[in-house]
Amino acid sequence: MTNQYEVVIGLEVHVELKTQTKLFCGCANGFGQDPNSQTCPVCLGMPGVLPVLNGEAVALATRAALALHCTVNSYSKFDRKQYFYPDLPKAYQISQYDQPLAENGHVTIHTAAGKRNIGIERIHMEEDAGKLNHLGQRLGDAEGSLVDLNRAGVPLIEIVSRPEMHSPEEARQYLVELRTILSYLDISDLRMEEGSMRCDANVSLRPLDFTGSLADLPRVEIKNVNSFRNVQRGIEFEINRQRQMLQTGQRIIKETRGFDDASGSTYSQRSKEEANDYRYFPEPDLPPLVLTEKWLKEQREALPQLPDELRQSLAERGVAERDAEVLVQDVNLYHYWSQVVALVSDARLVTNWLLSDYSRLMNANNLSFAEPKVSAHGLASLLSLITAGTLSGKMAKEVLETMFDTGETAEAVVKRLGLSQITDHNAIKEIVSAVVAANPAVVQDFVSGKEKALTFLVGQVMKQTKGQAKPDLVNALLREVLATYA
Amino acid sequence: MGTIDWDAVQTADQVQRGEISAAECVEAALSRIDNTNPTVHAFLHVDADRALARARFMDHNLTRETKANLPLAGVPVAIKDNMVTTDMPTTAGSKILEGFRSPYNATVVELLEQAGAIIVGKTNMDEFAMGSSTEHSAYGVTRNPWDLTRVPGGSSGGSAAAVAARMVPLALGSDTGGSIRLPASYCGVFGIKPTYGRVSRYGLIAYASSLDQIGPLARSVRDLSRTLHLIARHDAKDATSLDANTILEAPIPTALQSLRIGLPEEYFGEGIDVRVRTVIEKTLDRLRESGVDLIPISLPHTRYAIATYYLIAPAEASSNLSRYDGVRYGLRVVGDDLIHMYQNTRQEGFGPEVKRRILLGTHALSAGYYDAYYLKAQKVRTLIRQDFDNAFEKVDLIVTPTVADLPFKLGERDLDPLQMYLTDIFTVTTNLAGLPGLSQPIGLVDGLPVGLQWMGPPLAEDRVLSAASALEAILPSPEWPLSGGIQ
Numbered sequence: 001m002t003n004q005y006e007v008v009i010g011l012e013v014h015v016e017l018k019t020q021t022k023l024f025c026g027c028a029n030g031f032g033q034d035p036n037s038q039t040c041p042v043c044l045g046m047p048g049v050l051p052v053l054n055g056e057a058v059a060l061a062t063r064a065a066l067a068l069h070c071t072v073n074s075y076s077k078f079d080r081k082q083y084f085y086p087d088l089p090k091a092y093q094i095s096q097y098d099q100p101l102a103e104n105g106h107v108t109i110h111t112a113a114g115k116r117n118i119g120i121e122r123i124h125m126e127e128d129a130g131k132l133n134h135l136g137q138r139l140g141d142a143e144g145s146l147v148d149l150n151r152a153g154v155p156l157i158e159i160v161s162r163p164e165m166h167s168p169e170e171a172r173q174y175l176v177e178l179r180t181i182l183s184y185l186d187i188s189d190l191r192m193e194e195g196s197m198r199c200d201a202n203v204s205l206r207p208l209d210f211t212g213s214l215a216d217l218p219r220v221e222i223k224n225v226n227s228f229r230n231v232q233r234g235i236e237f238e239i240n241r242q243r244q245m246l247q248t249g250q251r252i253i254k255e256t257r258g259f260d261d262a263s264g265s266t267y268s269q270r271s272k273e274e275a276n277d278y279r280y281f282p283e284p285d286l287p288p289l290v291l292t293e294k295w296l297k298e299q300r301e302a303l304p305q306l307p308d309e310l311r312q313s314l315a316e317r318g319v320a321e322r323d324a325e326v327l328v329q330d331v332n333l334y335h336y337w338s339q340v341v342a343l344v345s346d347a348r349l350v351t352n353w354l355l356s357d358y359s360r361l362m363n364a365n366n367l368s369f370a371e372p373k374v375s376a377h378g379l380a381s382l383l384s385l386i387t388a389g390t391l392s393g394k395m396a397k398e399v400l401e402t403m404f405d406t407g408e409t410a411e412a413v414v415k416r417l418g419l420s421q422i423t424d425h426n427a428i429k430e431i432v433s434a435v436v437a438a439n440p441a442v443v444q445d446f447v448s449g450k451e452k453a454l455t456f457l458v459g460q461v462m463k464q465t466k467g468q469a470k471p472d473l474v475n476a477l478l479r480e481v482l483a484t485y486a
Numbered sequence: 487m488g489t490i491d492w493d494a495v496q497t498a499d500q501v502q503r504g505e506i507s508a509a510e511c512v513e514a515a516l517s518r519i520d521n522t523n524p525t526v527h528a529f530l531h532v533d534a535d536r537a538l539a540r541a542r543f544m545d546h547n548l549t550r551e552t553k554a555n556l557p558l559a560g561v562p563v564a565i566k567d568n569m570v571t572t573d574m575p576t577t578a579g580s581k582i583l584e585g586f587r588s589p590y591n592a593t594v595v596e597l598l599e600q601a602g603a604i605i606v607g608k609t610n611m612d613e614f615a616m617g618s619s620t621e622h623s624a625y626g627v628t629r630n631p632w633d634l635t636r637v638p639g640g641s642s643g644g645s646a647a648a649v650a651a652r653m654v655p656l657a658l659g660s661d662t663g664g665s666i667r668l669p670a671s672y673c674g675v676f677g678i679k680p681t682y683g684r685v686s687r688y689g690l691i692a693y694a695s696s697l698d699q700i701g702p703l704a705r706s707v708r709d710l711s712r713t714l715h716l717i718a719r720h721d722a723k724d725a726t727s728l729d730a731n732t733i734l735e736a737p738i739p740t741a742l743q744s745l746r747i748g749l750p751e752e753y754f755g756e757g758i759d760v761r762v763r764t765v766i767e768k769t770l771d772r773l774r775e776s777g778v779d780l781i782p783i784s785l786p787h788t789r790y791a792i793a794t795y796y797l798i799a800p801a802e803a804s805s806n807l808s809r810y811d812g813v814r815y816g817l818r819v820v821g822d823d824l825i826h827m828y829q830n831t832r833q834e835g836f837g838p839e840v841k842r843r844i845l846l847g848t849h850a851l852s853a854g855y856y857d858a859y860y861l862k863a864q865k866v867r868t869l870i871r872q873d874f875d876n877a878f879e880k881v882d883l884i885v886t887p888t889v890a891d892l893p894f895k896l897g898e899r900d901l902d903p904l905q906m907y908l909t910d911i912f913t914v915t916t917n918l919a920g921l922p923g924l925s926q927p928i929g930l931v932d933g934l935p936v937g938l939q940w941m942g943p944p945l946a947e948d949r950v951l952s953a954a955s956a957l958e959a960i961l962p963s964p965e966w967p968l969s970g971g972i973q
Binding site: 086 | 568569570576578583586588589590592687688689690691692694695696722723724725726801802804805808809811813814815824828848851852853856860
């Protein structure tokens with residue numbers, strides 16, 4: 001028996017689709033409404049109701065599958081997964097069991113060892129369950145529970161990875177890249193904290209001398225993790241727990257474990273031995289889902305540019321890899337960036353401004369680029385003033401802050417504060433000459449080779465012009481005047 | 487002859503022409519119900535006030551032109567209690583739905599009312615349509631109007647008995663393994679199970695979703711045609727609903743001799759009551775005399791049909807009935823915790839036959855048994871369907887007895903579920919194959935009705951109805967029981 005283990009991680013990610021209506025009825029699909037206000041006989045599971053598949057949900061699920069490089073099956077079917085729970089009105093969930101919508105995709109992650117594809121085994125569609133609000137601490141000792149079925153019937157896709165990640169960091173990278181790709185499709189809110197994206201992690205340790213099937217390894221599923229950070233923490237904890245058990249000769253049991261945020265640990269919920277037999281069988285109320293070549297082609301053509309493509313085009317435009325990554329990972333920021341770049345063609349200038357000053361202001365005010373405080377057009381005007389030489393970088397920063405606070409245009413702020421840069425050659429030369437004359441000692445230092453002395457002289461000129469002189473002009477003129485002292 | 491003797495077409499014609507008011511038709515039906523229902527117990531619920539109010543509204547507010555566009559103007563109709571209604575309770579014959587009121591109407595209910603029909607009440611049935619005798623209702627048995635000591639057949643026994651006893655000319659039933667045709671045969675009325683997907687199941691409380699189909703029971707073939715013409719429509723609320731040609735409003739006159747009619751040997755073997763056999767043979771002779779070519783055929787997988795049916799139907803039922811959990815509606819029996827609430831509710835709410843089928847179905851779908859039972863049954867189902875495909879290459883229609891025996895005595899098969907299951911042996915095949923099947927009364931023996939079953943290819947309702955109508959024309963007019971009412 002070896003003490004060496006390979007970590008094996010597989011992730012199951014549920015994503016709520018942002019459709020107008022639920023998966024099998026006409027109820028609105030929205031978050032945060034009054035309990036049971038978004039329900040009808042169908043999603044309440046009243047006697048006699050029947051499901052009708054929402055075509056929009058199929059389209060969104062298909063786009064996700066295509067973006068994740070899956071093969072979309074032209075024939076798939078729905079099945080009933082059966083268990084009793086008060087949040088599941090029909091006592092079965094309509095899901096897809098043995099013939100899912102899509103299979104065999106991948107997500108590319110970037111590790112120290114280079115790029116690696118993490119396989120996606122399958123993507124299937126299913127309906128969400130409702131929510132229980134327990135009156136009391138736990139269901140067991142609660143005085144009662146209130147059932148809210150607004151979420152019952154909301155369309156989900158479940159994205160099942162292959163067990164091909166080998167560290168918590170790889171799992172995190174997979175999740176980040178998965179979310180990034182999906183964010184460009186605009187098919188989901190992708191909010192872990194609201195449950196529109198949920199992740200269960202399967203973790204096992206493979207002894208290096210184990211040559212059997214991975215499916216035979218005892219696997220622990222971590223559920224109820226509400227952030228990427230916690231997925232990583234949960235996996236880390238689980239790896240250590242399992243390693244310690246194995247090293248002290250204990251047997252790992254196949255089980256489902258919860259994650260406790262406060263302690264960063266996992267705890268046993270139920271062992272798989274006592275797990276439900278879901279008695280899956282084909283849903284007789286829904287005909288099989290048949291997708292035509294023509295329809296699939298339309299979905300493929302409706303795909304937007306995806307992160308990998310965007311990274312490449314950013315690199316071609318001279319955006320540094322690190323900056324490109326920041327841009328690509330926030331779809332709203334990226335869209336904002338493209339709008340500004342369409343108006344100001346200097347991609348690097350736009351990137352620098354967006355990722356430093358503007359992002360700082362947005363973050364300080366807790367704002368998202370989904371609703372930018374200064375429009376792309378507004379920022380573009382400001383940046384144009386820089387490229388035209390009207391504003392120095394420093395002045396532009398001040399103008400941006402004012403624009404951010406008051407909502408004025410760049411031009412209006414410049415005009416109101418009298419903030420245009422002095423570009424008049426003669427005017428600056430006069431001030432330069434005066435500064436040189438007033439600082440003979442410093443001039444002497446410069447002449448004797450102290451380059452730093454120039455900075456002091458530039459500072460003096462800028463001070464006299466209240467920062468409005470164009471710095472490169474000041475520099476050039478100073479050198480010109482100082483040359484006469486040499 | 488009073489209005490209760492009229493069929494639905496005649497009733498609607500008279501109301502449309504203003505010869506009689508809708509209220510008079512409804513009053514006559516209600517009075518017949520008052521007289522016969524306490525004994526027959528066909529209805530679980532009668533809403534006289536609502537029915538009369540709707541009839542009077544029609545009489546006072548609708549012009550003759552408007553009424554002329556209502557194919558069922560003023561026709562009193564009964565609805566099996568597994569079709570949901572907002573204005574009346576819906577129990578599906580089960581205690582677990584006692585007092586339940588649906589927030590929506592079944593599509594068929596809407597369609598009938600739009601066509602001018604006046605729904606007078608909801609009829610008794612075997613609990614959740616599981617049974618062949620209407621004895622498995624939580625609300626008491628229905629009696630056969632021909633012999634009050636016998637069963638009316640099931641599960642749509644209430645609807646069949648109501649039509650036979652002339653409480654109403656027309657009723658809706660549902661048929662999963664024979665539940666329209668069997669009671670139609672036992673009660674001596676006409677009943678048709680359409681092609682699967684013909685009539686919307688939206689609002690039909692599901693028993694076995696892949697087999698359930700709604701259809702009418704009536705005292706004439708033309709009533710079946712007119713009703714199907716109205717209710718066999720595509721419904722966007724039912725994903726299994728077909729978008730096919732509409733069934734003709736009246737059967738087209740057909741020369742019987744133009745039809746090739748198949749007689750499957752498997753349906754004429756041993757086990758058929760000799761009295762039934764005699765009446766069937768006499769009818770077949772009539773057909774031959776009319777020049778019909780009766781062709782012997784074989785449907786070799788018939789013998790697996792009951793076994794197949796009793797795997798698929800309970801499997802789907804075990805799933806469909808899971809929603810009755812005491813959480814949202816219907817009966818709730820409290821318990822110490824959630825699991826005990828579920829157990830107590832379902833223990834008290836379901837009757838023994840329903841529990842038996844839930845157990846059967848749960849077992850058939852369990853891990854380790856699925857392939858051997860459910861999956862195998864689905865494969866046999868395909869073979870049964872292929873039997874019919876092959877047969878309909880040689881013949882236009884198939885004729886069989888609807889049921890092998892005469893209505894049995896109440897309580898006679900209580901202790902022998904298997905014997906009860908075999909009652910459906912000639913009817914389950916069309917459900918498994920999704921085909922239309924019609925039961926036609928062809929005469930009495932020992933004062934009890936005998937039914938003949940017509941089976942046709944998918945969507946061939948018009949052909950089935952035409953043939954039945956042609957046979958109806960050459961048979962003596964059927965008789966109806968309880969002519970003097972019940973003293």
